Amino acid sequence: MAAELTPVESYENDKSWVLDRKRARLHEPHVAPVVALADRIAAERRLGPGAVPYPDPDHAGTRARVLFVLSHPGAAAPDTRFLSLGNPDSSAWLCLQHCLRTGLPLDAITHWNAVPFPIRGKTPSDSEKRQGAPWLRRLVDLLPDLDIVCLLGAPARDAWPLAFPTTSRYRVIIGPSPGPPRINHRGVKEELAATFDEAAAAWRARVG
Template identity: 30%
Template sequence: MTVFQKRLAAPLADPAVLAARRAALARPHMQPLAHFAGMLREQTGRAVPDADPADGGTAARLLLLLETPGPSMPVTGFVSSDNPTPTSANLRRFLGDAGVARADLLIWNTVPFFIHAPGATNRSPRAAECAAGLALLPPLLDLLPQLAVAVLAGRFARLAMPALQAARPGMPVLAMPHPSPVYTCTDPALPRRIVAVLTEAAGLLPARRGATV
């Protein structure tokens, strides 16, 4: 299967799936996060993708923090491993290989709003954009009462480590390479490192009540 075919096979490339996910933003585990994203859209005047209702929402115990919404993300309006992009395809595979349960997961961006002009190529966030994104982390964390571990993907996401450690003292915060093919295709060791970090993060989650061994 070619990269293009993999992108078409992504769940959110299916209009019916996409419509169902948008409707699911009204579910209890998503309502606070959908309200938060809507508030950010109003405050910044920029597009802000929603978290994926197929993930854990406010019940998430593992926060995976990426860098910025990609230029193609307006197609779905979600920050998700199910987006029809090569980065999301990688992320689906890595999360699956690491055994991360979707019910435990919330994927978000360090800079949660779009920084790209329509049709523009991806770029790194500017200092002011990074600062604005980091300032929005504490109110996000307030919506995640069960959060137990955070994983920072990429060098800009690692800038969030002090803010996360200040907001949740003692919470493990791990760093991994960004899952974009721009990076993972340059070094065959990078996918293994990503899976190792995600596996470690999953192992740090406390057992759920009522779980059997």
């Protein structure tokens, strides 16, 4: 039997058994409701299981205090079938490094996409964002301990008021997308770092 890795170690090792271990845990109570939601979205859009990425069981799932909302499934998602900081792409790695730097624990956070299903173009259309918004609200309904929402990028900023047209009880923090090409613009990396600083500070204030 392969030795267990810590969440951070698993992100630093390209081992197929790491993904197998994660997939074997998708029934666990903290992720199973989100897995069911992802499968429901996929079924309604006539997509196969995993086309809407699953939550990483090494993250908080329904126990999340902090939710990061991104744009749409990235290039790595079809291969791993996870929305995870362990995915082999630059956006995930950058966000992981900021979590480690700020002390924001992986078991306090979860992720979702403003448009949770695969999109037709390079960026989500207005129609796709409208279609994604009800699913964002249903995801939030599964997170009873949620305090802080980080909207990373324009699609997330656009989708949030569609999902919550009136004031919500959550602390909402707005930041840039961690993905290219936006992240390569002048000052954007610093803006993203400040977003994680604010999220970690807010989380520490809430948990004491």
